[in-house]
Amino acid sequence: MSIYSRDHLDKTGVGARLLQVHQRSLWTVVAGEKTMETSSISVIEQDGHGVPAQKITRAFERAHAEKRGVLIPYFMCGYPGIKASVDVILAAAEGGAEIIELGMPFSDPLADGATIQHAGHIALENGMSIQGCMEIAKQVSARCDATLLLMGYYNPVLSYGLERFCAAARANGVSGLIIPDLPVEEADPLQAAAYRHGLALIFLVPPTAPDERIAMAAQRTTAGPGGFIYCVSLSGVTGSRQELPAHLQSFIARIRAATQEHPLPLAVGFGLSTPEHIASVTSYAEGAVVGSALVKLIEQHQADDPAAAVKTYIQSLQKQ
Amino acid sequence: MQPTPNTYQHGFYPDERGRFGDFGGKFVPENLMAVLAELEVAYKDALQDPAFMAELNQELASYVGRPTTLHYVPRFSELVGNDVKVYLKREDLAHTGAHKINNALGQGMLAKRMGKKRIIAETGAGQHGVATATVCAKLGLDCIIYMGEVDIQRQSLNVFRMKLLGAEVRSVDSGTKTLKDAINEAIRDWVTNVETTFYLFGTAAGPAPYPRIVRDFQAVIGREARQQIMQQEGRMPDQIYACVGGGSNAIGIFYPFADASDVELIGVEAGGSSMEPGQHASTLVVGRPGVLHGAMSYLLQNEDGQIMDTHSISAGLDYPGVGPEHSYMKDSGRASYVTASDATALKGLEALSRTEGIIPALESSHAIGYLLEQGEQGKIPAGSLIIINLSGRGDKDMMTVAKAFNVNL
Ligand SMILES: Cc1ncc(COP(=O)(O)O)c(C=O)c1O
Numbered sequence: 001m002s003i004y005s006r007d008h009l010d011k012t013g014v015g016a017r018l019l020q021v022h023q024r025s026l027w028t029v030v031a032g033e034k035t036m037e038t039s040s041i042s043v044i045e046q047d048g049h050g051v052p053a054q055k056i057t058r059a060f061e062r063a064h065a066e067k068r069g070v071l072i073p074y075f076m077c078g079y080p081g082i083k084a085s086v087d088v089i090l091a092a093a094e095g096g097a098e099i100i101e102l103g104m105p106f107s108d109p110l111a112d113g114a115t116i117q118h119a120g121h122i123a124l125e126n127g128m129s130i131q132g133c134m135e136i137a138k139q140v141s142a143r144c145d146a147t148l149l150l151m152g153y154y155n156p157v158l159s160y161g162l163e164r165f166c167a168a169a170r171a172n173g174v175s176g177l178i179i180p181d182l183p184v185e186e187a188d189p190l191q192a193a194a195y196r197h198g199l200a201l202i203f204l205v206p207p208t209a210p211d212e213r214i215a216m217a218a219q220r221t222t223a224g225p226g227g228f229i230y231c232v233s234l235s236g237v238t239g240s241r242q243e244l245p246a247h248l249q250s251f252i253a254r255i256r257a258a259t260q261e262h263p264l265p266l267a268v269g270f271g272l273s274t275p276e277h278i279a280s281v282t283s284y285a286e287g288a289v290v291g292s293a294l295v296k297l298i299e300q301h302q303a304d305d306p307a308a309a310v311k312t313y314i315q316s317l318q319k320q
Numbered sequence: 321m322q323p324t325p326n327t328y329q330h331g332f333y334p335d336e337r338g339r340f341g342d343f344g345g346k347f348v349p350e351n352l353m354a355v356l357a358e359l360e361v362a363y364k365d366a367l368q369d370p371a372f373m374a375e376l377n378q379e380l381a382s383y384v385g386r387p388t389t390l391h392y393v394p395r396f397s398e399l400v401g402n403d404v405k406v407y408l409k410r411e412d413l414a415h416t417g418a419h420k421i422n423n424a425l426g427q428g429m430l431a432k433r434m435g436k437k438r439i440i441a442e443t444g445a446g447q448h449g450v451a452t453a454t455v456c457a458k459l460g461l462d463c464i465i466y467m468g469e470v471d472i473q474r475q476s477l478n479v480f481r482m483k484l485l486g487a488e489v490r491s492v493d494s495g496t497k498t499l500k501d502a503i504n505e506a507i508r509d510w511v512t513n514v515e516t517t518f519y520l521f522g523t524a525a526g527p528a529p530y531p532r533i534v535r536d537f538q539a540v541i542g543r544e545a546r547q548q549i550m551q552q553e554g555r556m557p558d559q560i561y562a563c564v565g566g567g568s569n570a571i572g573i574f575y576p577f578a579d580a581s582d583v584e585l586i587g588v589e590a591g592g593s594s595m596e597p598g599q600h601a602s603t604l605v606v607g608r609p610g611v612l613h614g615a616m617s618y619l620l621q622n623e624d625g626q627i628m629d630t631h632s633i634s635a636g637l638d639y640p641g642v643g644p645e646h647s648y649m650k651d652s653g654r655a656s657y658v659t660a661s662d663a664t665a666l667k668g669l670e671a672l673s674r675t676e677g678i679i680p681a682l683e684s685s686h687a688i689g690y691l692l693e694q695g696e697q698g699k700i701p702a703g704s705l706i707i708i709n710l711s712g713r714g715d716k717d718m719m720t721v722a723k724a725f726n727v728n729l
Contacts, residue, residue, distance in 0.1 A: 108504050108627050111349045111508075117494060155612060155621065156624060157625070158610060158611060159623070180349050183350050185346060204349070208354045208515070209350055210354060213354070235351055235511065237508050237511055
């Protein structure tokens, strides 16, 4: 057995559309042989493709087996245009991105810096909507095998309807959700809907989070169908920075320690932009998220070929 | 007993999750959760500290000038007609000219007690910005005010006052360039500088514990008014009117009367230039529940959950959200919410100025104009005893009012 014990799916009832997922362990990277508490959740099985969130787990497992990290680029749906955003996302997948965050624009993105604010603003002007993001996910998932995560603020999701949103996300090939203004205290309604549809709900953990809150996020994630911890590298909003924060590695070590009971892959985001950043971060974490730097790159190449630029950049980030 | 969310229960909310029935909560980036918890603990601790409360009351008396008067306005009452008797709760007489100082002083003292020396705040009309800058000057705290570019233009006098008081005013040019965007930018600052910074939030909205803290610091308005009306009239009022932006002056006067079920509570929202989408700020009247700025509450949003543009002649009411306790009061039927247009507000402003020699803020003028028009239409029961919360004075609005009356200053 590999150090990762695979999930073990077990159909309950003949022809039942309900799958009981008995999770022995989703992720035991550091804990080695350590087995986690058994937990089970109900998942609506609609399409015979298994539990969507496990695609995330498999991506991390593959990368681990190949002794590398997972690069997770972020794109704003509808930026710089609706069709153009599909092209850049597909280019990222071609360049080797295995997990991709699809940003859903919101009029009031209070966790974002100027770059992503601007991209969201343009996307909304281009008529992007939640339904539009679902269409983009559908087109992308039909044309590449990358694992898709939807990332956006809570109100548009709530307005679309939590159940309807999760059903649509799953139907359109999405594996998980990231909602930056939804802390664990407020997450129950969306979490229930997401888990019912086999979607991961990924929590963000910033440097100010005390150990108990980190453990709480990990415990919720491991009780679900899959996922990872999104480690926010710094106290602040999104936006690329020149240097990695000084205490990043020790912060990741603190998360690792605080999540020992519920081991999960750790992906670091906020502020990353260079191949050196990615190489450094993936030497102690399982994944690295790049957002604002890509949005800027797309803006710079709007007039020529943003997709080609994105592909080259994604490749360069994985070279080190 | 656990009350059901749709019956009003006084004194029960917020619960431990910061909820008022279905509304409220803490919908914020995780980076703020620890500091919100710290604030909650510090606030509860301060409430239990007799020395803190004594100092606050002392400052409210000698610095703010409390109690403000409950002032009978006979000539304005006559305009309303039907033998109604109208009293104004004179928050316009408070230091800096509006109710905002009650909350700014309380939170400023709390910040100092917590050892936080860098204060940030948002402002719309500039009244909360001025109040915050005032308190920071007095307490020796650094002060940064976020204000939308549109509001900076229409409230230039208040911008100058803030600067004179030593504050840095940062112009916000994102989104609609008004109060909502100033709050977004202040939250971004807070997320970034969370360890050193106290966010002195100006209205009874935002994530828990702000709606409760702001209500508590503003409830002095209603406590005084209740005592004063009993002394002056020997009975409780029939109706209380207050304008509603984020909802702080309204909750401040409503809350201490809310246990008296015979007292009708009426919140007046900004009807702007028309009730077409984007032309008003009548959140409770035509909005639907959603999440903005950390709380579940009524919101002006489109069918896709994007926050809508708003318009009001008064910068202080120009906001697509509202405090969660008002959403609870609306859904439970404890208070009712109505709307008054820009024109109605101007009419109220002019009427009160001419009959009583009191120039009200454009925000407060919405409540005044609404009552006046209801009276003119014979909709106010004969002999009603009424209090209007006069939340601020109109000096700051003279440029806007002159423009509306086609006068070049
Ligand atoms: C005089 C005055 N009244 C009312 C308001 C509206 O705020 P709130 O609804 O929080 O009382 C403001 C806001 O700036 C104000 O300056």
